[in-house]
Amino acid sequence: MEGGKDAGIRRGLGSYFRLLGAFGRFSLNREMAFRGNFLMKVLLEVVWLGILLLFFHTIFRNTSRIEGWNEYQYLFFLGCYYALEGLIETLFLENCVEFGELVRTGNLDFFLLKPIDEQFLLSFRHIDWSTAPKILIGGALMGFGLWELAEPVTLARLGGFLVALASGIAMAYSFLLMLASTAIWMVRNQSLMELWWLFSSLMRYPRDIYEEPWAVLIQKVFTFLLPALLVVSVPAEAMVRILEPAILGWTICAGFMMLLASRWVFRKAIRSYRSASS
Amino acid sequence: MSSVPALPAFRPAGVLGAARKYLRIFRVSLVERLAYRADFLLGTVLRFLPLVTSVLLWSAVYRGSGNDTIEGYTCRQVIAYLLLVHVSRMFSSMPGLASGIAREIREGTVKRYLVQPLDLQAHLLAYRAAHKVAYIVTSVLPYAILFWLMRGYFEWPGEPMVWGAWLASLLLGFLLGYLMEFALGLLGFWFLEISSFLYLVNTVSFFLSGHLMPLDLFGGRMAMFLKELPFQYLAYFPASVILGRESTESMVRGLLVECGWCLAFFVVGRIALRFGLRRFSAFGG
Numbered sequence: 248m249e250g251g252k253d254a255g256i257r258r259g260l261g262s263y264f265r266l267l268g269a270f271g272r273f274s275l276n277r278e279m280a281f282r283g284n285f286l287m288k289v290l291l292e293v294v295w296l297g298i299l300l301l302f303f304h305t306i307f308r309n310t311s312r313i314e315g316w317n318e319y320q321y322l323f324f325l326g327c328y329y330a331l332e333g334l335i336e337t338l339f340l341e342n343c344v345e346f347g348e349l350v351r352t353g354n355l356d357f358f359l360l361k362p363i364d365e366q367f368l369l370s371f372r373h374i375d376w377s378t379a380p381k382i383l384i385g386g387a388l389m390g391f392g393l394w395e396l397a398e399p400v401t402l403a404r405l406g407g408f409l410v411a412l413a414s415g416i417a418m419a420y421s422f423l424l425m426l427a428s429t430a431i432w433m434v435r436n437q438s439l440m441e442l443w444w445l446f447s448s449l450m451r452y453p454r455d456i457y458e459e460p461w462a463v464l465i466q467k468v469f470t471f472l473l474p475a476l477l478v479v480s481v482p483a484e485a486m487v488r489i490l491e492p493a494i495l496g497w498t499i500c501a502g503f504m505m506l507l508a509s510r511w512v513f514r515k516a517i518r519s520y521r522s523a524s525s
Numbered sequence: 526m527s528s529v530p531a532l533p534a535f536r537p538a539g540v541l542g543a544a545r546k547y548l549r550i551f552r553v554s555l556v557e558r559l560a561y562r563a564d565f566l567l568g569t570v571l572r573f574l575p576l577v578t579s580v581l582l583w584s585a586v587y588r589g590s591g592n593d594t595i596e597g598y599t600c601r602q603v604i605a606y607l608l609l610v611h612v613s614r615m616f617s618s619m620p621g622l623a624s625g626i627a628r629e630i631r632e633g634t635v636k637r638y639l640v641q642p643l644d645l646q647a648h649l650l651a652y653r654a655a656h657k658v659a660y661i662v663t664s665v666l667p668y669a670i671l672f673w674l675m676r677g678y679f680e681w682p683g684e685p686m687v688w689g690a691w692l693a694s695l696l697l698g699f700l701l702g703y704l705m706e707f708a709l710g711l712l713g714f715w716f717l718e719i720s721s722f723l724y725l726v727n728t729v730s731f732f733l734s735g736h737l738m739p740l741d742l743f744g745g746r747m748a749m750f751l752k753e754l755p756f757q758y759l760a761y762f763p764a765s766v767i768l769g770r771e772s773t774e775s776m777v778r779g780l781l782v783e784c785g786w787c788l789a790f791f792v793v794g795r796i797a798l799r800f801g802l803r804r805f806s807a808f809g810g
Contacts, residue, residue, distance in 0.1 A: 287721035291728060298732045305743055310590035313582070448575045456581040465577070 266363065267371055274374040288377040296384055299325065314455035315488070319395040324453055324483040326388025331412070331479055332447060333381025335419050341375045343423045344439060347430035353522050366513050370424065389486075396487060407485035407495055414502030415478035421502075421509035422446055422473070428509075428516035449475040453483070474501040546643075547651040554655035573671060579607050596741045596748075602768060605678045606739050608671070609764035614736060615661060616695045617702035617759040619653060626710025627719050630805065639802070646707060646794055653703055682769045690776045694763040697783045701758050704790035711794065714801030735761030755786040 278285050303325065307318040316324065346369060349355040358368055393400065426439045449469055454476040457466035469476045474497075481498045484491070587593075587600035598606070626649070629635040638645045672679070682688070709726060712719050731737065733756035740751045740761050751757060762779055765771055771779065 284718075284721055287725070291721065291725050294725060294728055298728070298737070301732075301743075302737055305738070306586055308744070309592070309595045309742075310586050312589040314585045314589065445574055448578060452578055452582055456578075456585045459581060459584060462577070462581055 262363070263367060266367075270371055271374050275376050278376045285377050289380050292378070292381055292384065296329070314453060314458065316453055316455070319392045320483075320487045321392075321453075322395070323389050323392030323487045324479065326385045326390075326392060327412070327483045327486075328385070328451060328479045329388060330382045330385025331415055331419065331450070331482075333378050333385055334416060335423070336378035337375050337382065339370055339420055339423050340378075340443070341373050342370055343427035345373070346427040347439065350430045350520070355520060356522050359517070359520075365517060366424070366510065370420075392487065398487075400486070404486050404490060407490045408482050411477075411482035411485050411495055411498050414498045415482055417502035417506045418474055418478050419446070419450070421505035422475070424509040425512045428513045431516040431520050446473075446475050450478045450480075454480040474498070474505070477501060543647075547647055550648060550651040551655045551658075554652045555659055557655075573667070576607065576611075576671075580604050583607075596739075596744055597770075598739055598742065601678045603739060603742075604675070605680075606764050606768060608675060608678070609767060610734075610736050610760040612668070613695065613698055613760040613763040614734075615664065616657065616763075617698040617734075619702050619706040622649070622653065622703070622706040623710035623712075623723050624720055626707065627713030627723075630711075630713035630801075631717060635805065645798060649707065650703060654699075657699060680769070682767065686773070687766060687769060687776075690771075690780065691763055691767040693780055694758070694766050694783065697780065697787060698758055698760075698763055701755065701783060701787050701790065704787055704794055705755065708790055708794045708797055711797040711801050714797070714805055730756050730759065733757070734759040735764070739765070755783075755790075758783045758786065 303318075303321060306313070307321070311317060313321060346355075349358065349369075359365055361368055423443060426442055430439075454466065454470065457463070457476070466476065477494070477498045481494055485495060583600055583603050587595070587603075593599055595603075626635075626645075635645070637643075638648070709719075709723065712722075716722075733751060733754055735751070735757055740757060741748050743751065752761075758779075762783070766776055766779070
């Protein structure tokens with residue numbers, strides 16, 4: 248059945264890109280219908296960034312390093328965190344939150360009937376443009392950090408950074424998708440946002456701060472079992488600190504495994520979906 | 526309105542009658558809230574996790590600085606402070622209050638306060654007090670465990686007066702938080718949609734109240750300025766009192782100024798409510 252559908256209506260990669268473009272345009276139109284709201288949300292992100300910068304500026308007035316990260320390295324880390332979170336929020340967060348609602352109302356039926364991969368359709372349906380400026384702000388912060396560090400960016404560092412960043416995005420997305428998929432069995436998953444928040448609060452600081460004896464267990468669990476600590480730390484380390492092949496390798500590996508696991512969970516969830524209608 | 530004869534059963538019998546009325550609202554709301562205690566517990570547990578990362582971050586900051594104190598705070602005091610602001614916010618935070626008022630105004634349901642012998646400000650206060658009691662009662666256990674686990678970070682003051690001042694500052698913090706949010710919500714009389722504005726105010730308040738770090742750490746003029754604002758009473762001030770960082774004089778002064786802010790926001794709320802209701806037009810039947 249599955250094979251038949253795939254073989255019969257398999258589209259080229261081009262149609263996926265075209266569809267993605269259409270989603271983007273449609274979402275942008277929708278967002279622009281409420282321009283004031285859009286500007287307010289962007290303003291909020293800027294205010295929040297200002298608070299964060301003031302926070303870390305205050306800290307770095309009193310210390311020159313946090314576990315080996317100096318101020319500009321840390322700024323790079325912060326930019327990386329900001330950009331990555333912005334990307335996840337722009338592309339996936341809203342879609343994953345709405346997935347539960349589709350299951351509850353039974354509207355998921357319409358999406359399953361469409362001749363395109365369900366996971367693609369449900370993951371990219373809405374693009375939340377109001378959080379997209381975070382990606383730019385994060386990029387600017389990273390650029391500023393690199394500029395102030397004034398160290399040459401080697402090809403190896405850049406490559407390591409990009410690969411680790413892609414793996415980080417894969418991990419964060421997979422975690423969200425797995426959380427969203429549980430909606431099929433639980434119908435209501437209000438804790439999704441809270442669990443996502445937990446995941447993102449683990450990404451927020453460099454993994455080096457978990458070196459304390461009592462925190463080693465936390466570090467191990469969130470490095471090897473649910474690798475939230477790698478998501479931002481490893482790409483930032485690759486660019487502005489030490490490029491450690493072992494941890495980079497594990498990050499890539501973990502990204503792949505989580506992607507496969509989330510795909511498996513999603514498919515399993517869809518297979519056990521029963522529509523809401525009588 | 527004056528042409529509607531008041532039913533005898535609803536006629537408030539003086540102050541005592543009014544008190545009884547709002548006490549009943551308090552009780553009903555309390556029962557309603559306690560129905561969702563499992564939700565509370567999960568929420569509380571999840572709220573502790575960022576605390577773990579904060580402890581780690583500040584330990585790393587102090588290790589990096591090589592100093593024992595920053596702006597007069599030891600590392601243990603900063604961590605104790607970060608825990609104590611949670612207690613402050615437990616009293617002073619009012620999730621959904623302003624947006625709820627704005628929604629009632631927008632949808633017109635606020636008109637019931639025109640026909641029922643209820644005062645909007647007093648009714649919502651009783652309702653919120655019940656929420657707070659339910660919230661605090663259900664969070665006592667997880668917080669007690671947390672404080673016990675982290676007992677090494679605390680040096681509790683011996684003088685009963687400090688404890689009394691702490692309690693007073695927490696209760697006043699609740700009142701101030703309520704009155705500020707209430708006044709904000711009344712903006713709904715003048716603006717149709719204020720939810721993103723409220724979100725912005727909340728974010729700024731999170732910072733100004735000292736939830737992020739002790740206000741003193743900003744140093745110099747910045748810290749002095751932040752301590753002139755009413756926001757500090759929502760998080761910073763109570764924590765600073767129980768940490769024993771306030772002299773008797775500054776404690777008394779702080780509590781008096783806080784009372785002043787409460788009065789100011791109470792008056793602002795009354796005036797805004799009066800003018801707001803005058804321009805309010807309810808729709809629908």
